[in-house]
Amino acid sequence: MRSPAVPWPTVPSLLDKRLIFVTGKGGVGKSTVAAALGMLGARHGLRTMVAELSSQQRVQGLFERYGEQFEEVQLAPRLFTISIDPEHAMDEYLRVKVGALGHALAGSRLFQTFAMATPGMRELLTIGKVWELAQLHRRTRGASPYDLVIVDAPATGHGLGLLRTPKTFADIARVGPIAHQGRTIAETLADPGFTGVVAVATPEEMPVNETLTLCETVEEEELALDLVVLNGLYPVRFDRREVDQLSDALERSRSPLSRTALRAALAEHSRAANQREQQARLKAGVNGRLVELPYVFTEQLGPRQVEALADGLEQAIRRPRR
Amino acid sequence: MSVAELLEGKRICVCAGSGGVGKTTTSAAVALGVAAEGAKVAVVTIDPAQRLANALGVEELPNEPHRVDPGRLTAAGLEVQGELWAMMLDPKRTFDELIERVAPDPGRAEEIKANRVYRELSSAVSGSQEFTAIAKLYDLDQEHEFDLLVLDTPPSRNALDFLEAPERLNSFLEGSTLKALARPAGRGLRVLGRGATPVLAALRRVTGVDLLTDVGTFFGLLGDMTGDFSLRAEQVEELLRADTTAFMLVTSAEREPIEEAIWFHRTLEHGGLPFAGVVVNRVHHDLLDGSEPEDVRPALRRTLGADLAARVADNFRDYHVLARRDDVNVDRLANALGDEPLLVVPQLDEDVHDLEGLLRMHRYLFASASEFEQLLADLVA
Numbered sequence: 001m002r003s004p005a006v007p008w009p010t011v012p013s014l015l016d017k018r019l020i021f022v023t024g025k026g027g028v029g030k031s032t033v034a035a036a037l038g039m040l041g042a043r044h045g046l047r048t049m050v051a052e053l054s055s056q057q058r059v060q061g062l063f064e065r066y067g068e069q070f071e072e073v074q075l076a077p078r079l080f081t082i083s084i085d086p087e088h089a090m091d092e093y094l095r096v097k098v099g100a101l102g103h104a105l106a107g108s109r110l111f112q113t114f115a116m117a118t119p120g121m122r123e124l125l126t127i128g129k130v131w132e133l134a135q136l137h138r139r140t141r142g143a144s145p146y147d148l149v150i151v152d153a154p155a156t157g158h159g160l161g162l163l164r165t166p167k168t169f170a171d172i173a174r175v176g177p178i179a180h181q182g183r184t185i186a187e188t189l190a191d192p193g194f195t196g197v198v199a200v201a202t203p204e205e206m207p208v209n210e211t212l213t214l215c216e217t218v219e220e221e222e223l224a225l226d227l228v229v230l231n232g233l234y235p236v237r238f239d240r241r242e243v244d245q246l247s248d249a250l251e252r253s254r255s256p257l258s259r260t261a262l263r264a265a266l267a268e269h270s271r272a273a274n275q276r277e278q279q280a281r282l283k284a285g286v287n288g289r290l291v292e293l294p295y296v297f298t299e300q301l302g303p304r305q306v307e308a309l310a311d312g313l314e315q316a317i318r319r320p321r322r
Numbered sequence: 323m324s325v326a327e328l329l330e331g332k333r334i335c336v337c338a339g340s341g342g343v344g345k346t347t348t349s350a351a352v353a354l355g356v357a358a359e360g361a362k363v364a365v366v367t368i369d370p371a372q373r374l375a376n377a378l379g380v381e382e383l384p385n386e387p388h389r390v391d392p393g394r395l396t397a398a399g400l401e402v403q404g405e406l407w408a409m410m411l412d413p414k415r416t417f418d419e420l421i422e423r424v425a426p427d428p429g430r431a432e433e434i435k436a437n438r439v440y441r442e443l444s445s446a447v448s449g450s451q452e453f454t455a456i457a458k459l460y461d462l463d464q465e466h467e468f469d470l471l472v473l474d475t476p477p478s479r480n481a482l483d484f485l486e487a488p489e490r491l492n493s494f495l496e497g498s499t500l501k502a503l504a505r506p507a508g509r510g511l512r513v514l515g516r517g518a519t520p521v522l523a524a525l526r527r528v529t530g531v532d533l534l535t536d537v538g539t540f541f542g543l544l545g546d547m548t549g550d551f552s553l554r555a556e557q558v559e560e561l562l563r564a565d566t567t568a569f570m571l572v573t574s575a576e577r578e579p580i581e582e583a584i585w586f587h588r589t590l591e592h593g594g595l596p597f598a599g600v601v602v603n604r605v606h607h608d609l610l611d612g613s614e615p616e617d618v619r620p621a622l623r624r625t626l627g628a629d630l631a632a633r634v635a636d637n638f639r640d641y642h643v644l645a646r647r648d649d650v651n652v653d654r655l656a657n658a659l660g661d662e663p664l665l666v667v668p669q670l671d672e673d674v675h676d677l678e679g680l681l682r683m684h685r686y687l688f689a690s691a692s693e694f695e696q697l698l699a700d701l702v703a
Contacts, residue, residue: 026341026477027574054483058578117494119443119450155341155477168442172536204673206371207342237633246634249625260609260702261618261638267671268637274672297640299647300577 014226014317015044017196019134019188020150023159023214024200025207029231031058032301033200033293034152036309040317042078043310046147049133050075052083053126053154053162063303072143076303080146082133086122089129090115096139123165124182131185134194155210160217163189163197192224199225201282202232203275212285227317228290230279234272235294243269291316323663324694325352325570325687326359328598332568334463334471334561335598338484339572340582341477344603346370347674348572348667349474350378350408351683354395357406358684361469364407366458368451368476373675378408385412385419387462398677400684407468416454417444424550430543439540443491451476452487460558482589492555496548568598573655575605575648584658599663601687602652606645606669609702615639644669668701 014020022034034050038059041048049072050059060066060083063075070088074080090112094102105111115121132139134149153159166189170182189195199214201207211228218225238246243266250262283290293312296305329335329352337349346367353365364387367380375381378390387407395402418435425431434440444450452475459473475484541548561567569590573583583600590597615638622631656664667686674683689697 027343027576027579031578061578113493117490119491119494122490158477172438172442205373205675209372237637238630242630245626245630249622253622253625255621256702257611257613257618258621261615261622261634264609264641265634265637268641270671297643299643299650 014196014198015041015046015148017194017226018146018148019130019195020148020198020226021153021159021163021196022150022198022200023153024155024229025202025210026155028200028202028207030200031056031152032062032306032309033198033229033231033313034150035059035062035306036313037198038079038081038148038150039076039306039310040313041148041150042076043314045078047078047144048080048148048150049146050079050081050150050152051130051133052081052152056152057083059152062301062306084126084129086125087112087116089125092140093125093128096141120165120168123162124169124178127162127165127185127189128181131188134188160214160221163223164221190222195223196226197223198227198229200229200231203230203234203278203282205278208278208282208285211282215286228282228286229313230282230290230292232295233279233292234268234275236269236272236276238265238269323599323665323691324689325355325601325665328570328663328665329356329470329568331566332470332598333468333566334459334473334564335568335570336459336473336475336484336562337570337572338475338586340579343572343574343579344674345477345572346474347374347680347683348570348601348603348687349472350374351674351680351687352570353408353470353472354400354402354406354680355684355688356470356472357404358400358402358688360403362405362407362467363470363472364409364462364468365472365474366409366411366455366462367474368411368455370410370474371675374680375410377676377680380408380410384410385415385458387468394677398681400681404469411451411455411458413450413454414445416458417450420454420457424547424554426546430545434540434543437536437540437543439536440543443494449487449491452484453491455484456488456558456562457554460554460561463561482586485589485593485595488558489555492551495544495551496555563595565596567596569595570598571600572603573600574603575651577647577651580651580655584655587659587662597662599665600655600659601665601667602655603667603683604669605652605666606641606648607698607701608642608645608649610642611702615642668698 020037022030022037024030031052034052038048038050052059057066057069059081060073060075063081065073065075067073069083070085072080072082091106094106096102098105130149130151133146136145138145154162166182166185168182170179170186173179173182197218199211201211215225215228246262246265246269250259250266253259253262279292291313293309296309298305335349335352337345337352339345346369349365349367350370353363357363365378366387367375367378370378370380377394379388379394382388387409390406390408392402392405395406421434421440422428422431425434455473455476459471462468462471544551571583571586573579580602587597587600615635618638619631619635622634625631626634652664652666665687667683670679670682672679674680686694686697
């Protein structure tokens with residue numbers, strides 16, 4: 001299998017981009033990685049937005065905030081979040097961008113229903129709002145620009161579909177305002193100086209498969225994959241000799257508590273060993289370069305854990321000194 | 323409560339839940355268990371892991387159910403009285419087949435399949451998987467070949483997408499909203515004709531002329547077929563609401579998927595959809611039996627030495643951090659569910675990717691109450 005080229009030279013400047021999509025299979029910790037990247041941006045003095053899609057509000061939860069939905073909410077100095085909803089985005093677009101006519105459409109139930117039922121329209125509106133957030137001159141009245149927008153994007157397949165939507169619409173519509181807007185957004189997404197993609201995987205078979213497929217497809221889509229994050233790596237606590245010792249002890253021990261603890265140790269060791277196989281597979285597929293984040297043993301992920309993950313990312317994507 | 327009891331008298335089981343919680347493996351384990359007890363069961367998977375796909379043999383015959391070799395099941399250690407069938411959904415092909423079936427003649431089907439709007443529609447990632455999964459389920463149900471159909475649902479962030487996306491696509495295909503906006507004129511909607519409403523004029527300004535023309539041509543091709551789509555949509559809706567259908571929620575024990583399961587359950591209840599129960603995967607059970615993880619250290623120091631004993635204790639402590647986390651989350655779910663069934667599968671030593679793995683899950687899912695107690699007791703050595 002041809003190993004996809006990951007354009008690593010761009011990595012040190014990840015935070016110089018304005019728009020970063022974080023994608024990966026469901027359950028791999030995309031929101032957490034997006035939040036950690038956001039924290040990193042804010043640390044570096046950037047006014048940073050972490051945008052969630054499909055009405056999720058995980059990032060607010062990570063910061064123990066439960067504020068307004070669909071509004072720009074501040075989490076920490078220079079760090080903001082928003083949950084993007086297509087209906088809300090369409091209303092905003094029509095009223096602000098299209099003017100009086102837009103007001104008429106926004107007020108039409110018939111139009112609303114038609115637009116929302118049109119395949120791809122929800123994605124187009126979502127990505128349109130993301131694009132708007134990343135503009136220097138914000139369409140939203142009274143809104144300040146962001147230096148960096150990080151998108152907690154849908155799972156890999158849907159995430160790529162989302163990035164493809166503006167071009168699809170531009171192609172179908174050919175001329176007219178949607179085609180124009182679609183092309184503008186598509187150009188922004190295709191500009192590696194502006195837009196980046198971060199893939200997150202856990203060291204398990206399916207997430208690694210998805211990431212390897214992603215590496216190939218982003219290339220075909222002419223997008224740049226900037227960073228692969230391997231999240232949730234278990235520590236290897238025991239070496240081979242020690243594992244034998246543990247197995248021996250398990251055979252001999254009579255104490256239920258000791259036996260249970262030994263079994264737990266062996267089970268976790270085998271889990272960690274399997275993870276290393278997947279880690280190696282991913283490493284080979286991305287030319288050996290990826291950022292690894294440890295599994296966080298905690299009852300509840302909060303700002304402190306996100307802070308620690310941001311530290312982990314920091315080393316990998318430190319900006320070059322000027 | 324075992325899955326066998328939950329699915330008593332059911333003909334369809336829809337496994338729903340947020341991404342990464344083990345929906346595909348749970349669906350397969352559920353199908354396996356019901357087949358083991360004598361039924362003819364088909365599991366429709368969306369995107370199984372390679373090794374699981376190999377184990378089930380679903381790649382050999384795409385988009386059609388395929389019988390899983392009984393010899394393989396016996397070799398894996400389970401005597402299956404009935405039949406286990408499996409298939410992997412191909413959304414594009416399912417969509418094409420649907421058009422071929424509904425079109426008045428093959429020529430029209432070909433025209434539709436070549437239409438640009440159709441091509442985008444049928445290959446768009448979002449929506450088409452959900453739509454075709456339900457379409458396939460409906461067709462398989464109509465064929466009456468199986469006692470039970472188990473449907474794995476497409477991976478999505480939001481479990482509810484599975485219900486909403488087909489509805490959206492249906493209301494688009496029915497074209498009722500567009501028809502209300504424009505008058506049909508032969509084989510194409512005369513969206514640009516005279517008498518256009520102000521809304522349509524505005525729509526034209528916003529979307530552009532070509533897009534509307536293409537959409538118009540598409541609906542012109544569909545013609546009367548839009549009526550068939552409406553009818554099908556109604557029948558599918560009926561099927562999903564039937565009391566022989568069961569929605570089973572699948573989740574892991576982490577906070578976010580649990581929250582989503584609670585929300586999804588509420589939505590099912592609200593929408594009057596038949597709910598069978600929740601499966602919580604990868605639960606870390608408390609193995610301490612009242613002791614502390616630290617107690618392990620002095621007990622093992624003599625055999626393992628201070629350093630190694632300390633690391634075994636550390637591992638045990640970390641495990642129990644997750645056990646406390648899972649306990650809190652499962653409790654919250656149980657409270658939200660009230661009396662509804664909740665099944666728990668512990669964190670297994672290995673991820674499930676083959677028939678042996680499915681069997682390990684199956685043991686927990688199909689255990690009687692007393693067998694389940696025994697399985698939990700066995701977790702503590």
